[in-house]
Amino acid sequence: MSYKEKQIEKKYFSIGEVAKILNVAASQIRFWEGEFDIINPRKNRNGKRQFTKEDIEKVKLVYHLVKEKGYTLQGAKDKLKSGTQATKDTMEMIDTLKEVRAFLVDLKEKMD
Template structure:
């Protein structure tokens, strides 16, 4: 059996990496950090933000509400205050549907 190298999973991501994940400017991530209590990255001795997977999930939730669903910041805050888990569940469901759709489209193209 061939040796397969295990992928190294990062514990912390820089603000630049997080901004790149969502194709937004780092200043927007800093702004959301000041507006939403959910985003609380650690800061190293230099003061650089270090985002965990949980922080990135929170950014993803806010991105979904503000950029994809068109909520105002106040509307997104109220939505998160009311039921953060319900919002995440819906996002996961939508992601699953998108993956299924892309798989079916790819399958259709292979058949033709």
């Protein structure tokens, strides 16, 4: 197995890295952490948040409901209480469609 094939997978992400992934301020994620029970990253001895990929998916879910779908905080909380699977499926479908669109735009630009 070559070096390229054997990539080290990162286990924990800082709040800054998560904020960069979602293009929001770290303070927004801290706020959502206080508002939504599903966002509960572990903290190291220094009190720094350590987000797993699963934690990031939960933050993305809140982001999707609040920022993309326009839910109020209470509306998003109610939606999450009623079940997250349908919301996750919709979010994943939207992400896939965005990737397809980006690919097609890139392809069009290369053809011009």
